[in-house]
Amino acid sequence: MTDPPGVPAVPGVLTAVDVTATAESIAAVQESSGAVPWFPGGHTDPWDHVESAMALTAAGLHDEAAAAYDWCRRTQRADGSWPAKIVGGRVEDPTTDTNFCAYVAVGVWHHLTCTGDEEFARGMWPVVRAAVDLVLDAQAERGEVAWARGGEGAWAGEALLSGCASIHQSLRCALALADHVERPQPDWEVALGRLGHALRAHPEAFADKSRYSMDWYYPVLGGAVRGQAGLDRIHRRWHEFVVDGLGARCVDDRPWVTGAETCELVLSLDALGEAARARELLAAMQHLRDPDGSYWTGHVFADGKRWPEERTTWTGAAVILAADALSRTTPASAIFRGDGLPLGLAPVGAGCGCDTYVTGVPG
Numbered sequence: 001m002t003d004p005p006g007v008p009a010v011p012g013v014l015t016a017v018d019v020t021a022t023a024e025s026i027a028a029v030q031e032s033s034g035a036v037p038w039f040p041g042g043h044t045d046p047w048d049h050v051e052s053a054m055a056l057t058a059a060g061l062h063d064e065a066a067a068a069y070d071w072c073r074r075t076q077r078a079d080g081s082w083p084a085k086i087v088g089g090r091v092e093d094p095t096t097d098t099n100f101c102a103y104v105a106v107g108v109w110h111h112l113t114c115t116g117d118e119e120f121a122r123g124m125w126p127v128v129r130a131a132v133d134l135v136l137d138a139q140a141e142r143g144e145v146a147w148a149r150g151g152e153g154a155w156a157g158e159a160l161l162s163g164c165a166s167i168h169q170s171l172r173c174a175l176a177l178a179d180h181v182e183r184p185q186p187d188w189e190v191a192l193g194r195l196g197h198a199l200r201a202h203p204e205a206f207a208d209k210s211r212y213s214m215d216w217y218y219p220v221l222g223g224a225v226r227g228q229a230g231l232d233r234i235h236r237r238w239h240e241f242v243v244d245g246l247g248a249r250c251v252d253d254r255p256w257v258t259g260a261e262t263c264e265l266v267l268s269l270d271a272l273g274e275a276a277r278a279r280e281l282l283a284a285m286q287h288l289r290d291p292d293g294s295y296w297t298g299h300v301f302a303d304g305k306r307w308p309e310e311r312t313t314w315t316g317a318a319v320i321l322a323a324d325a326l327s328r329t330t331p332a333s334a335i336f337r338g339d340g341l342p343l344g345l346a347p348v349g350a351g352c353g354c355d356t357y358v359t360g361v362p363g
Contacts, residue, residue: 024293052068221267231274260314264322
């Protein structure tokens with residue numbers, strides 16, 4: 001079968017036909033509303049929904065991706081948020097998760113970069129602006145962002161490292177979009193700088209979730225830590241999380257590798273210039289691929305069983321985005337490398353206890 005043009009492919013790992021099959025497996029789960037749940041009949045959350053939309057865009061399924069973003073526009077609540085969990089159009093968990101809400105900015109910037117659709121960008125700008133303003137309402141003076149707000153309306157005191165690192169990426173994309181639509185947001189630039197500084201210099205600001213691999217690589221993936229500091233961070237815990245020939249663990253004390261975490265680590269390595277190691281990891285996790293192109297969530301290597309017994313849209317989406325990053329296929333393939341994205345600003349001595357700020361320089 002001839003490879004479709006313009007679709008990511010990684011020689012020796014995935015063909016463009018393979019990637020198309022994975023994208024079609026995601027589209028097959030998409031509901032008529034545009035929502036992309038985890039699997040047929042499963043729940044939709046805003047973050048994984050956007051990740052799936054990005055994969056659809058990267059694989060050339062632009063109409064399906066546009067429908068997913070239209071779902072974001074139509075279901076956004078008046079305060080700029082989305083519920084954490086929706087099943088069949090019904091809210092099952094109304095919690096506002098700041099990382100979930102911020103991620104729409106990454107998706108919109110990705111879609112615009114891929115398609116050049118100016119009407120889309122201007123139509124989605126109010127959605128992104130409202131979401132980011134909401135998220136920054138949860139930012140502490142030191143820079144970290146509270147992870148959630150429940151029904152009582154108060155922000156949780158706890159900030160999560162992986163979530164805040166992802167918000168860092170979202171703010172960079174939101175600022176790029178703001179500049180593109182000629183709506184500069186200087187307050188966002190300061191907020192980004194404060195958050196980046198907190199991620200680099202204030203580990204005490206975040207709840208201890210160090211057993212999870214996401215807390216290991218997400219400061220790199222989200223763009224706050226790069227260069228030698230990023231390489232050192234990945235090196236320190238490589239053997240705790242990476243299982244040769246299988247992929248990356250989700251947690252350091254369980255014999256369980258997961259496809260999405262592995263592919264996010266691929267993206268992190270690519271952002272550090274470690275393309276060869278990234279390609280090896282992408283190849284290693286292909287044991288999770290189903291013949292229809294979808295991907296199983298994880299594999300318990302102690303007993304050789306897939307667990308949980310589900311093929312998730314967001315796992316397939318992470319595979320597609322990793323393949324695009326490594327192959328440099330679409331115009332948006334550099335989004336996690338951060339090429340051209342703003343770094344943010346931070347005023348000296350702003351509320352964190354440091355004598356000076358390291359501004360705008362990940363590392």
